[in-house]
Amino acid sequence: MTIKKTIALVGATGHLGGLIAHELLTDPTVDLRILVRPSSRSRAANLEAAGAEIIEGDLSDEDALAALTRDAYTVISAVQGGPETIIDAQRRLLAAARTSGARRFIPSDFSLDMFTVPEGGIVTADMRRTFAHIADAERGDVEVVHVLIGGFLDRGVLFGFIRVIDAQAKTAYVWGDGHPPADWTTYVDTARYTAAVAVDDDEIGPVFSAAGDTLDFAGIVAAYEEASGTKLTVKRLGSLEDLDARIDELRTAPNADLRSYLPLMYYRAQLRGQGQLNPKMNDRYPGITPATVVDYVRAEEL
Ligand SMILES: NC(=O)c1ccc[n+]([C@@H]2O[C@H](COP(=O)([O-])OP(=O)(O)OC[C@H]3O[C@@H](n4cnc5c(N)ncnc54)[C@H](OP(=O)(O)O)[C@@H]3O)[C@@H](O)[C@H]2O)c1
Numbered sequence: 001m002t003i004k005k006t007i008a009l010v011g012a013t014g015h016l017g018g019l020i021a022h023e024l025l026t027d028p029t030v031d032l033r034i035l036v037r038p039s040s041r042s043r044a045a046n047l048e049a050a051g052a053e054i055i056e057g058d059l060s061d062e063d064a065l066a067a068l069t070r071d072a073y074t075v076i077s078a079v080q081g082g083p084e085t086i087i088d089a090q091r092r093l094l095a096a097a098r099t100s101g102a103r104r105f106i107p108s109d110f111s112l113d114m115f116t117v118p119e120g121g122i123v124t125a126d127m128r129r130t131f132a133h134i135a136d137a138e139r140g141d142v143e144v145v146h147v148l149i150g151g152f153l154d155r156g157v158l159f160g161f162i163r164v165i166d167a168q169a170k171t172a173y174v175w176g177d178g179h180p181p182a183d184w185t186t187y188v189d190t191a192r193y194t195a196a197v198a199v200d201d202d203e204i205g206p207v208f209s210a211a212g213d214t215l216d217f218a219g220i221v222a223a224y225e226e227a228s229g230t231k232l233t234v235k236r237l238g239s240l241e242d243l244d245a246r247i248d249e250l251r252t253a254p255n256a257d258l259r260s261y262l263p264l265m266y267y268r269a270q271l272r273g274q275g276q277l278n279p280k281m282n283d284r285y286p287g288i289t290p291a292t293v294v295d296y297v298r299a300e301e302l
Contacts, residue, residue: 002029007198008068008102010035010059010093011078012052013043015156016110019191020078025050030199035059035068059089065096072097074104074198086127087134094135097142104143104204106197107131110190112183112266112275113148113209121274122265123258136206145197148209148277149190150183151266153296158184161263162270164217165224165232167302172224172232176240178217180273183280185212189290196285204284209277212290217271220293227297243268 007024011017012034024032025047033053036044041056048054057064059079069075075097079085090107097105107128114125115132135144151157159165165172185193189212197208215223221232237243243264250261269275282290291299 004029004031005073005199006031006033006071008033008035008072008075008097009078010068010076011080011108012036012047013040014078014080016187016191017076017078018047019187020076020194021047021052022050023191023195024198025052027195027199033068033072035064059085059093062092062096065093066100069093069096069100069102072100072102074106075102076106076194076198077108078110078194079108083127083130086124087131090131091134091138094138094142094144098138098140102142104145104198104200105135105139106145106147106194107135109146110149110194112150112269113207113277114275116276117269117274121269122262124262125269125275143203144206145204146207147190147194147197148207149185149193150211150214150275150277151185151270152190153184153186153212153291153293155300155302156187158220158293159302162267163263164220164267167224167228167230170230170232172217172221172234173237174217174234174271175237175243175267176271178271180271181214181216181219181276182270183211183214183277184293185210186291186296189288192288193285193290196288208284209280210282210285210288210290211277211280212295213292214277214280215293223293224297224302227294228302240268240271243271 012021024030037058055068114128117125247261247264
Protein backbone atom coordinates (compact mmCIF):
# COMPACT_ATOMS: atom_id res chain seq x y z
CA MET A 1 0.00 0.00 0.00
CA THR A 2 1.37 3.44 -0.94
CA ILE A 3 1.47 5.91 1.91
CA LYS A 4 -0.01 9.14 0.64
CA LYS A 5 1.79 12.44 1.02
CA THR A 6 -0.14 15.47 2.23
CA ILE A 7 0.78 18.53 0.21
CA ALA A 8 -0.35 21.91 1.59
CA LEU A 9 -0.82 24.76 -0.88
CA VAL A 10 -1.56 28.47 -0.47
CA GLY A 11 -2.70 30.45 -3.52
CA ALA A 12 -4.80 27.70 -5.14
CA THR A 13 -7.41 30.27 -6.22
CA GLY A 14 -4.75 32.08 -8.26
CA HIS A 15 -3.51 31.43 -11.78
CA LEU A 16 -0.39 29.38 -11.11
CA GLY A 17 -1.66 27.95 -7.80
CA GLY A 18 -4.78 26.61 -9.53
CA LEU A 19 -2.63 24.77 -12.07
CA ILE A 20 -0.41 23.36 -9.30
CA ALA A 21 -3.53 22.18 -7.47
CA HIS A 22 -4.82 20.42 -10.60
CA GLU A 23 -1.47 18.66 -11.10
CA LEU A 24 -1.45 17.44 -7.50
CA LEU A 25 -5.09 16.33 -7.63
CA THR A 26 -4.25 14.00 -10.53
CA ASP A 27 -1.52 12.30 -8.46
CA PRO A 28 -3.02 9.30 -6.64
CA THR A 29 -0.22 9.40 -4.07
CA VAL A 30 -1.16 12.90 -2.89
CA ASP A 31 -3.73 14.32 -0.50
CA LEU A 32 -4.06 18.01 -1.31
CA ARG A 33 -4.92 20.55 1.37
CA ILE A 34 -5.39 24.21 0.45
CA LEU A 35 -5.69 27.46 2.40
CA VAL A 36 -8.51 29.58 1.02
CA ARG A 37 -9.61 33.03 2.17
CA PRO A 38 -13.32 33.09 3.08
CA SER A 39 -14.00 35.70 0.40
CA SER A 40 -12.45 33.42 -2.25
CA ARG A 41 -14.19 30.21 -1.16
CA SER A 42 -16.50 30.03 -4.20
CA ARG A 43 -13.46 30.04 -6.50
CA ALA A 44 -12.16 26.89 -4.79
CA ALA A 45 -15.39 24.92 -5.37
CA ASN A 46 -14.00 22.98 -8.34
CA LEU A 47 -10.88 22.00 -6.38
CA GLU A 48 -12.98 20.91 -3.40
CA ALA A 49 -15.19 18.85 -5.72
CA ALA A 50 -12.04 17.24 -7.14
CA GLY A 51 -10.95 16.17 -3.66
CA ALA A 52 -8.96 19.05 -2.13
CA GLU A 53 -9.38 19.56 1.61
CA ILE A 54 -10.13 23.21 2.33
CA ILE A 55 -8.79 25.14 5.31
CA GLU A 56 -10.52 28.49 5.49
CA GLY A 57 -8.38 31.43 6.57
CA ASP A 58 -5.53 33.60 5.51
CA LEU A 59 -1.83 33.84 6.16
CA SER A 60 -2.27 35.95 9.30
CA ASP A 61 -4.33 33.21 11.01
CA GLU A 62 -1.97 31.05 13.10
CA ASP A 63 -4.63 28.37 13.77
CA ALA A 64 -5.38 28.09 10.05
CA LEU A 65 -1.67 27.76 9.28
CA ALA A 66 -1.30 25.00 11.89
CA ALA A 67 -4.30 23.15 10.41
CA LEU A 68 -2.98 23.63 6.88
CA THR A 69 0.52 22.34 7.57
CA ARG A 70 -0.36 19.46 9.96
CA ASP A 71 1.49 16.30 8.79
CA ALA A 72 2.34 17.99 5.48
CA TYR A 73 5.22 16.56 3.47
CA THR A 74 5.61 19.76 1.44
CA VAL A 75 4.16 23.24 1.90
CA ILE A 76 3.84 25.27 -1.33
CA SER A 77 3.22 28.99 -1.56
CA ALA A 78 1.90 30.41 -4.84
CA VAL A 79 0.80 33.75 -3.41
CA GLN A 80 1.25 37.10 -5.03
CA GLY A 81 1.56 40.44 -3.23
CA GLY A 82 3.80 43.03 -1.61
CA PRO A 83 6.33 42.62 1.23
CA GLU A 84 3.59 41.96 3.80
CA THR A 85 2.73 38.81 1.82
CA ILE A 86 6.01 37.72 0.24
CA ILE A 87 8.18 38.44 3.30
CA ASP A 88 5.98 38.59 6.42
CA ALA A 89 3.19 36.15 5.57
CA GLN A 90 5.49 33.58 3.93
CA ARG A 91 7.69 33.79 7.03
CA ARG A 92 4.70 32.78 9.18
CA LEU A 93 3.90 29.98 6.74
CA LEU A 94 7.47 28.69 6.89
CA ALA A 95 7.37 28.81 10.71
CA ALA A 96 4.17 26.73 10.67
CA ALA A 97 5.77 24.27 8.23
CA ARG A 98 8.78 23.94 10.52
CA THR A 99 6.64 23.42 13.62
CA SER A 100 4.62 20.72 11.89
CA GLY A 101 7.79 18.91 10.79
CA ALA A 102 7.31 19.39 7.04
CA ARG A 103 10.04 17.97 4.83
CA ARG A 104 10.03 20.78 2.24
CA PHE A 105 8.85 24.35 1.61
CA ILE A 106 8.47 25.90 -1.85
CA PRO A 107 8.18 29.70 -1.69
CA SER A 108 6.33 31.74 -4.29
CA ASP A 109 9.22 32.60 -6.62
CA PHE A 110 8.58 30.97 -10.03
CA SER A 111 10.80 33.51 -11.73
CA LEU A 112 14.21 34.15 -13.23
CA ASP A 113 17.15 33.60 -10.88
CA MET A 114 16.61 36.50 -8.49
CA PHE A 115 19.92 35.68 -6.79
CA THR A 116 21.82 37.06 -9.80
CA VAL A 117 19.74 40.21 -10.31
CA PRO A 118 21.37 43.24 -8.62
CA GLU A 119 19.54 44.95 -5.73
CA GLY A 120 17.09 47.52 -7.10
CA GLY A 121 17.07 45.87 -10.54
CA ILE A 122 13.60 44.35 -10.07
CA VAL A 123 11.68 45.39 -6.97
CA THR A 124 9.75 42.12 -6.73
CA ALA A 125 12.98 40.10 -7.06
CA ASP A 126 14.40 42.14 -4.14
CA MET A 127 11.47 41.02 -1.96
CA ARG A 128 11.88 37.38 -2.92
CA ARG A 129 15.63 37.50 -2.25
CA THR A 130 14.97 39.08 1.16
CA PHE A 131 12.56 36.26 1.97
CA ALA A 132 15.07 33.68 0.75
CA HIS A 133 17.71 34.97 3.17
CA ILE A 134 15.23 34.94 6.07
CA ALA A 135 14.11 31.45 5.10
CA ASP A 136 17.69 30.23 5.00
CA ALA A 137 18.22 31.42 8.57
CA GLU A 138 14.88 30.21 9.94
CA ARG A 139 14.13 26.99 8.06
CA GLY A 140 15.54 24.54 10.67
CA ASP A 141 15.37 21.08 9.07
CA VAL A 142 12.90 22.14 6.38
CA GLU A 143 14.35 21.95 2.86
CA VAL A 144 13.49 25.29 1.20
CA VAL A 145 13.50 24.87 -2.60
CA HIS A 146 13.24 27.91 -4.86
CA VAL A 147 11.57 26.87 -8.13
CA LEU A 148 13.08 29.04 -10.87
CA ILE A 149 11.73 28.92 -14.43
CA GLY A 150 12.58 32.26 -16.09
CA GLY A 151 9.59 34.18 -17.46
CA PHE A 152 6.21 32.65 -18.25
CA LEU A 153 6.09 31.61 -21.89
CA ASP A 154 2.43 32.57 -22.21
CA ARG A 155 0.04 35.12 -23.68
CA GLY A 156 -0.02 36.89 -20.31
CA VAL A 157 3.75 37.40 -19.94
CA LEU A 158 6.07 36.84 -22.95
CA PHE A 159 3.28 38.02 -25.24
CA GLY A 160 1.65 40.39 -22.71
CA PHE A 161 3.18 41.69 -19.49
CA ILE A 162 6.77 41.86 -20.80
CA ARG A 163 5.51 42.10 -24.40
CA VAL A 164 8.59 40.92 -26.26
CA ILE A 165 6.05 40.25 -29.02
CA ASP A 166 2.66 41.86 -29.55
CA ALA A 167 1.01 39.20 -31.72
CA GLN A 168 -1.92 41.43 -32.67
CA ALA A 169 0.35 44.27 -33.77
CA LYS A 170 2.69 41.72 -35.45
CA THR A 171 5.56 43.58 -33.78
CA ALA A 172 8.52 42.57 -31.58
CA TYR A 173 10.19 45.09 -29.25
CA VAL A 174 13.78 45.24 -28.02
CA TRP A 175 16.17 47.56 -26.20
CA GLY A 176 19.91 47.21 -26.75
CA ASP A 177 21.22 44.42 -28.98
CA GLY A 178 18.98 41.65 -27.56
CA HIS A 179 21.87 39.18 -27.55
CA PRO A 180 21.76 37.60 -24.07
CA PRO A 181 19.52 34.53 -24.03
CA ALA A 182 16.67 34.37 -21.51
CA ASP A 183 14.69 31.43 -20.10
CA TRP A 184 10.96 30.87 -20.66
CA THR A 185 8.57 28.22 -19.32
CA THR A 186 4.78 27.98 -19.54
CA TYR A 187 2.52 28.27 -16.49
CA VAL A 188 1.41 24.67 -17.06
CA ASP A 189 4.96 23.29 -17.18
CA THR A 190 5.89 25.35 -14.11
CA ALA A 191 2.98 23.74 -12.27
CA ARG A 192 4.15 20.28 -13.41
CA TYR A 193 7.69 20.89 -12.18
CA THR A 194 6.41 22.33 -8.88
CA ALA A 195 4.23 19.27 -8.27
CA ALA A 196 7.21 17.02 -9.07
CA VAL A 197 9.44 18.93 -6.64
CA ALA A 198 6.71 18.74 -3.99
CA VAL A 199 6.52 14.93 -3.98
CA ASP A 200 10.22 14.18 -4.64
CA ASP A 201 11.54 11.60 -2.15
CA ASP A 202 15.13 12.79 -2.44
CA GLU A 203 16.94 15.92 -1.38
CA ILE A 204 16.85 18.61 -4.09
CA GLY A 205 18.92 21.47 -2.68
CA PRO A 206 18.12 25.18 -2.43
CA VAL A 207 17.14 25.66 -6.08
CA PHE A 208 15.28 23.68 -8.71
CA SER A 209 15.59 25.40 -12.08
CA ALA A 210 14.18 24.32 -15.43
CA ALA A 211 13.06 26.00 -18.64
CA GLY A 212 11.03 25.20 -21.72
CA ASP A 213 13.16 27.39 -23.97
CA THR A 214 16.25 29.58 -23.76
CA LEU A 215 16.46 32.12 -26.56
CA ASP A 216 17.86 35.54 -27.32
CA PHE A 217 15.62 38.20 -28.88
CA ALA A 218 16.36 37.13 -32.46
CA GLY A 219 15.68 33.52 -31.46
CA ILE A 220 12.26 34.41 -30.04
CA VAL A 221 11.35 36.32 -33.19
CA ALA A 222 12.52 33.44 -35.41
CA ALA A 223 10.62 30.87 -33.31
CA TYR A 224 7.42 32.94 -33.48
CA GLU A 225 7.72 33.49 -37.22
CA GLU A 226 8.42 29.79 -37.86
CA ALA A 227 5.48 28.61 -35.74
CA SER A 228 2.92 31.20 -36.84
CA GLY A 229 3.99 31.79 -40.43
CA THR A 230 3.69 35.53 -39.66
CA LYS A 231 6.51 37.99 -40.32
CA LEU A 232 7.12 40.41 -37.43
CA THR A 233 8.18 44.05 -37.56
CA VAL A 234 11.08 44.59 -35.14
CA LYS A 235 11.06 47.88 -33.22
CA ARG A 236 14.28 48.91 -31.48
CA LEU A 237 13.16 51.16 -28.63
CA GLY A 238 16.62 52.44 -27.66
CA SER A 239 19.81 51.43 -25.89
CA LEU A 240 19.96 49.76 -22.47
CA GLU A 241 20.90 53.19 -21.04
CA ASP A 242 17.70 54.56 -22.63
CA LEU A 243 15.81 51.73 -20.93
CA ASP A 244 17.36 52.65 -17.54
CA ALA A 245 16.30 56.26 -18.09
CA ARG A 246 12.74 55.23 -19.05
CA ILE A 247 12.41 53.08 -15.90
CA ASP A 248 13.72 55.92 -13.71
CA GLU A 249 11.30 58.35 -15.33
CA LEU A 250 8.31 56.06 -14.66
CA ARG A 251 9.50 55.11 -11.16
CA THR A 252 9.96 58.70 -9.98
CA ALA A 253 6.87 60.18 -11.66
CA PRO A 254 4.21 61.70 -9.40
CA ASN A 255 1.71 58.91 -8.54
CA ALA A 256 4.16 56.37 -9.98
CA ASP A 257 2.50 53.02 -10.63
CA LEU A 258 4.63 49.89 -10.16
CA ARG A 259 2.76 48.20 -13.00
CA SER A 260 4.06 50.81 -15.45
CA TYR A 261 7.74 50.00 -14.88
CA LEU A 262 7.85 46.46 -13.42
CA PRO A 263 7.64 44.76 -16.86
CA LEU A 264 10.49 46.96 -18.07
CA MET A 265 12.56 45.93 -15.04
CA TYR A 266 12.10 42.24 -15.91
CA TYR A 267 12.90 42.84 -19.58
CA ARG A 268 15.97 44.91 -18.64
CA ALA A 269 17.33 42.08 -16.49
CA GLN A 270 16.84 39.60 -19.32
CA LEU A 271 18.40 41.94 -21.89
CA ARG A 272 21.41 42.41 -19.59
CA GLY A 273 21.82 38.63 -19.21
CA GLN A 274 20.83 38.70 -15.52
CA GLY A 275 18.76 36.00 -13.83
CA GLN A 276 19.73 33.25 -16.30
CA LEU A 277 19.14 29.72 -15.04
CA ASN A 278 22.41 27.90 -14.65
CA PRO A 279 22.44 24.96 -14.46
CA LYS A 280 19.03 23.87 -15.71
CA MET A 281 17.75 20.72 -14.03
CA ASN A 282 15.13 19.60 -16.59
CA ASP A 283 16.67 16.09 -16.59
CA ARG A 284 15.66 15.46 -12.99
CA TYR A 285 12.07 14.91 -14.15
CA PRO A 286 12.31 13.21 -17.57
CA GLY A 287 8.54 12.64 -17.62
CA ILE A 288 8.06 16.39 -18.17
CA THR A 289 8.78 17.70 -21.67
CA PRO A 290 8.25 21.45 -21.37
CA ALA A 291 6.84 23.45 -24.28
CA THR A 292 9.16 25.59 -26.38
CA VAL A 293 8.13 28.91 -27.94
CA VAL A 294 7.44 27.06 -31.21
CA ASP A 295 5.29 24.46 -29.40
CA TYR A 296 3.33 27.12 -27.53
CA VAL A 297 2.70 29.41 -30.51
CA ARG A 298 1.54 26.41 -32.60
CA ALA A 299 -0.71 25.04 -29.86
CA GLU A 300 -2.27 28.43 -29.10
CA GLU A 301 -2.41 29.47 -32.78
CA LEU A 302 -1.01 32.82 -31.66
N1 LIG B 1 8.01 34.30 -14.05
C1 LIG B 1 6.99 35.03 -14.47
O1 LIG B 1 6.96 35.49 -15.63
C2 LIG B 1 5.83 35.30 -13.56
C3 LIG B 1 4.74 36.03 -14.01
C4 LIG B 1 3.63 36.18 -13.18
C5 LIG B 1 3.66 35.64 -11.88
N2 LIG B 1 4.77 34.98 -11.47
C6 LIG B 1 4.83 34.41 -10.10
O2 LIG B 1 3.92 33.34 -9.95
C7 LIG B 1 3.41 33.33 -8.60
C8 LIG B 1 1.90 33.27 -8.62
O3 LIG B 1 1.40 34.35 -9.37
P1 LIG B 1 -0.08 34.34 -9.97
O4 LIG B 1 -0.08 35.31 -11.09
O5 LIG B 1 -0.54 32.94 -10.17
O6 LIG B 1 -0.87 35.01 -8.74
P2 LIG B 1 -2.44 35.31 -8.61
O7 LIG B 1 -3.20 34.76 -9.77
O8 LIG B 1 -2.57 36.77 -8.31
O9 LIG B 1 -2.86 34.48 -7.31
C9 LIG B 1 -2.39 34.83 -6.04
C10 LIG B 1 -2.94 33.84 -5.02
O10 LIG B 1 -2.42 34.16 -3.73
C11 LIG B 1 -3.50 34.20 -2.79
N3 LIG B 1 -3.17 35.10 -1.68
C12 LIG B 1 -2.61 36.33 -1.76
N4 LIG B 1 -2.48 36.85 -0.52
C13 LIG B 1 -2.95 35.90 0.35
C14 LIG B 1 -3.09 35.85 1.77
N5 LIG B 1 -2.71 36.87 2.56
N6 LIG B 1 -3.63 34.73 2.32
C15 LIG B 1 -4.02 33.69 1.54
N7 LIG B 1 -3.93 33.70 0.18
C16 LIG B 1 -3.40 34.80 -0.39
C17 LIG B 1 -4.67 34.69 -3.62
O11 LIG B 1 -5.87 34.41 -2.96
P3 LIG B 1 -7.27 35.13 -3.31
O12 LIG B 1 -7.85 34.36 -4.46
O13 LIG B 1 -8.02 35.02 -2.04
O14 LIG B 1 -6.94 36.57 -3.67
C18 LIG B 1 -4.47 33.86 -4.90
O15 LIG B 1 -4.92 32.55 -4.69
C19 LIG B 1 4.02 34.57 -7.92
O16 LIG B 1 5.18 34.20 -7.23
C20 LIG B 1 4.39 35.44 -9.09
O17 LIG B 1 5.43 36.35 -8.83
C21 LIG B 1 5.85 34.77 -12.27
